[in-house]
Every structure is written in C-alpha cells, then in structure tokens.
Amino acid sequence: xxxxxxxxxxxxxxxxxxxxxxxxxxxxxxxxxxxxxxxxxxxxxxxxxxxxxxxxxxxxxxxxxxxxxxxxxxxxxxxxxxxxxxxxxxxxxxxxxxxxxxxxxxxxxxxxxxxxxxxxxxxxxxxxxxxx
Numbered sequence: 001x002x003x004x005x006x007x008x009x010x011x012x013x014x015x016x017x018x019x020x021x022x023x024x025x026x027x028x029x030x031x032x033x034x035x036x037x038x039x040x041x042x043x044x045x046x047x048x049x050x051x052x053x054x055x056x057x058x059x060x061x062x063x064x065x066x067x068x069x070x071x072x073x074x075x076x077x078x079x080x081x082x083x084x085x086x087x088x089x090x091x092x093x094x095x096x097x098x099x100x101x102x103x104x105x106x107x108x109x110x111x112x113x114x115x116x117x118x119x120x121x122x123x124x125x126x127x128x129x130x131x132x
Contacts (some may be wrong), residue, residue, distance in 0.1 A: 002115045002132050003043040008070065008077045012040045017072040021048055023059035031055050037100060037107055038068060041092065044115055046081045049096050049107030060111060061086075074123035077131075081113035 004012075011017050019038035023031045033056055037049030046068055050057050060066060060083055068079040087093045087110045096110050118132035 001044050002117060004040055004046075004079065004115055004118055005132055008079070008118060008131075009040055009043060011070050011072060011075060011077065012038075014072060017070055020069040020071075021053075021056060022067040022069070023056050024063055024065075025055075025059050026062050031059055036103065037096070037105070038070075041112060045084075046079055046113040046115060047092075047096070048111050048113075049100055049105075050109040050111060051100070051105055051107050057109075057111070066113060069121065071121070076121040076123070078119045078121050079115055080117040080119075081115050083111060084114045085112040086110070087112065 018034060020032060020034050021038060025031060033053065035048055035053065037051055039047055041047045064083040066081050068081065070077055088108065093110050097106055100107055117130060120126045120129045120131050
C-alpha cells in the first residue's frame with residue numbers, strides 16, 4: 001500500500017487549498033473538476049463526496065482510476081488512486097455528511113480510493129518527482 005506523506009496530508013487538510021479530481025470517460029475523454037468534498041480518510045485512502053459530480057461519478061464507476069491534485073500557492077501534489085468502495089450509509093458516510101452540512105451540502109454517496117502513487121507537482125525543480 002502507498003501512504004500519502006505527512007506534508008501532503010497537511011495540505012489536504014487546509015480549508016483553502018484547491019482540490020481537483022481528474023477522471024476519464026469510457027471513450028477516453030478527460031474530465032476535471034474542483035470539489036470541496038475531496039479529502040483523505042487516512043494516509044492510504046482518498047475520498048470524494050458525491051454532490052454535483054454526475055459525470056465524474058459515472059467515469060469513476062466505469063474506469064475506477066482517478067488522479068487528485070491538491071495545491072496552494074506554489075505547493076502542489078498529485079495523487080493517483082483507484083476506486084475501492086462506494087458508501088451510502090455507515091460511520092464514514094455520516095461523518096463526511098456532518099462536515100458537509102456545515103456548508104449546507106449533502107453527499108448521496110462517499111467514494112473511497114486506494115492511493116497508488118503520490119507526485120510532487122510544486123513549482124520547483126522537484127516537479128514530477130514520485131514521492132510515494
């Protein structure tokens with residue numbers, strides 16, 4: 001299993017960091033969106049709440065592989081992952097929706113992903129370097 005490094009986990013927890021997910025349709029069309037419900041459940045598991053993610057969700061369920069990007073200023077990391085579970089009830093679902101309720105949002109599902117790789121994509125000479 002691949003673990004997200006602490007500095008990347010820290011950036012994921014910063015409320016005003018930009019979080020993006022990239023998916024690909026069955027026909028090969030890329031689709032990229034920013035989403036406030038992206039986060040890390042733990043160092044080996046990324047997640048997104050299904051709120052306004054119709055195209056992304058369809059792509060994820062057909063292709064399973066995604067790439068996340070988290071960035072703030074010149075600091076940026078990409079996280080490759082593969083779908084491992086979709087939850088529509090239970091403690092994770094309830095906890096995520098409790099946080100989303102603070103923003104007057106609700107996720108119909110929580111999509112969980114196993115992390116497969118992490119890359120530094122920051123604005124420096126280490127850009128593109130695999131870090132996990």
